[in-house]
Amino acid sequence: MNALARRRYSKSAPVFLVLILLALLTAIGFAANGSPAEASTASADDIAEGQKLFAANCASCHGLDAQGTEGVAPSLIGVGAAAVDFQVGTGRMPAQQSGPQVQEKKPQFDDEQISQLAAYVASLGEGPAIPTDEMVDPTLGDPAVGMELFRTNCAMCHGSIGGGGALTQGKFAPNLWSTSNRHIYEAMLVGPQSMPVFNDANITPENKRNIIAYLDFQQQGSPGGLKLGSIGPVAEGFWGWLVALGLIIASTIYVGARAS
C-alpha cells in the first residue's frame, strides 16, 4: 500500500506542476490583457485586410458582401470567426472542386491571413468566436467524461475512438486524430457541412474540452495490434480475405514445391 501511494504521488506530480504553471500563465495573461486574447486582437486594420482577402478569394462564390449565392455557397453573415478559422484553417475553404463534400487540404493562407479573414467575417454579424488555447487544452479536461459525451453525440458518425466513418452518397465523417484541438472545438461550435451544430447550451465549453481530452487520449495509440484505420469490419475483412488468405496460399505452394 505504501509503495503504491509513493508511486502514485510521483506519477501525478508532473501533472500538478503543469496545472499550477498553466494557472499561473493564465493569471498573468488575464492580468496583462484584461480580457480573452481573441476579442482584443481584431483591429480595424485586420478587418480591412480581411475584406481585401475576402474580395479576392471568397467573393466569387460567397458574394461581395458575404451574403451567399443561392445553391452555390451559403451566406457568411453571422457564422462567426470560428467558422472561418475552421474552414480556412483546415484548407477546406477556398473549395478546390465540387464533390460530395469539401475535403481537407493544405491551408491556402497563413495564420495571419486567416485571422484577418476571420476578423472581417466576424465583423459582419455576431457569431461564435475562436476558442482560446485554454478552452481547448486537453490537460485541463477529463477524458472519462469526454468519452461518455463522445459516445452519445459523436461516435455514431466519427466512430467510437474518432476513426471516422461513412455517411450517405459519398459523404463521410473524417477521422479526428490529426485535427488540431482548436479545429475540433470549432467544428462542434459551428457544425461544418453535414455535421450538426453542438452549441454551448448542448455541450458546455467545459464538456467540449472533455471531449478534446478524450480524443487527445487516443493519441497514445492502440495497446497492440494493427488498427487498420479503426473503421471496423470492412478493413478487417479486407485483410482477412486478401492478406491472410494470400499468405495461406503462398505457404501451401511453398510446402508443396519441390526443393532444388
Add this chain to the structure above:
Amino acid sequence: MSTEEKQHTNSQQHADGQWVDPGLPPHRPRRADVDPKAAKRAERQVAALFGLSILGTIATLTVYFVQDQTEEVASIRLVNILLGISLCFAMLGIGLGAIHWARTLMRDHEMVEERHALRTSDENREIAVQYLKDGAEDSGLTTSRRTLLKGSLITAVALAPLAILVPQIGNMGGDWNVSKLRHTMWAKGTKLARDPDGTPIKAADVTIGSVFHVIPEGLNDLEHGKLEEKAKAVVLLIRMDPRDLNIQPGREDWSFDGIVAYSKICTHVGCPVALYEQQTHHLLCPCHQSTFDVANGAKVIFGPAKRPLPQLPIAVDDEGYIIAQSDFHEPVGPSYWDRLKGTSPSPSASQEADA
C-alpha cells in the same frame, strides 16, 4: 506429390486416339542427395530454425517475467509487441524447420497411390442389407410383436427434445407482457432532457442545425429498468430552418418553430438511428443504411426500413422548456405481432397502412 500429378496430366495422345499412361518422370535427385556438403548445410539450416524457436520461447518467457507493465498505453503496447514477436518466432521456427527438413533431407522417392472404385462390391452390399434385415427382424419392427416396447421407444424419442427445448424457450425471458412495447416513459408534460446527464432543454438552446440526444427527464432517477426504459424512449431533437420543414398533415402542432423530435429506434430492427446530416436533413441508420428524411416526417428514402420513425409531439412550457405532449402515438422500433392493436387511429397509423 504435386509434381507427379502435374506430370500425369501431361500424358500424350497416340496416333490411334488412345490415351496412354506416360508413367512417372525420371527421378531427379536434389542437391542434398548428391552433395554431402549441401546435406550438411541443410541440416544446419533446420537445426538453426529449431534453435530460433528455442530462442523465441526463451524470449517469450523472459518478456513475461521481466516486463514492468504500467497502465500507460505505450507500455502495454510495447509488452504486447514483444510477446507477439517472440511467440511468433517460437511457433514459426518449429514449423519452418519441420518443412525444410522434409523438403531437403527426408526421402523424396515418388509414390503412387492407386484410386479405387467408390462403389463397394455387390457381395459387400448384400451382406450389409442382410445385417439390416436381420436387425429389423430381431427387433420385431416389421412384425406385430413387442408392441409395448416399440410404442414406449417412439414416445421416449418424441418427448426427449422437450427436455432441451422447454428450458431454452422458457429462459428467453420471464416477461411476456407485450403491451410494454406499446408504451414508453414519455407522457404529457415530461421534459426533454440531455443524454446522458439528464438536464432539461430549453427551446432557445436548440439553435438551427443543432441535434440533441434526448432522454425523458427522470430517467436517470429510475431505480429499476433504467436501460429498458432508455432503450424505448431515446429521442433525437433536431432544429432546422422552419422553411425547410414540411409539416405532415395531422401533425401541425407536433413541432415548434422548426424543432422536431423523432424516436431514435430504427423501425427496421431497432438500431439507434443517429447519423444526422445537417444540410440534407437525412438521418442514416448505421446498421443497414436505412435513411430517413427528417424534413418530411422522417419518411424512409433508402434502405430496408418499412415505416417512418415515430414522431414525439412536443410543446414548450411557460419556462421555455421543451416538453412532450404525450407518449408516441404508435409503438417505437421494429414490427412485432399485433403492433397496432389497440392504438388510437392517428395520422401516423394511416400512413403505415399505405406503407
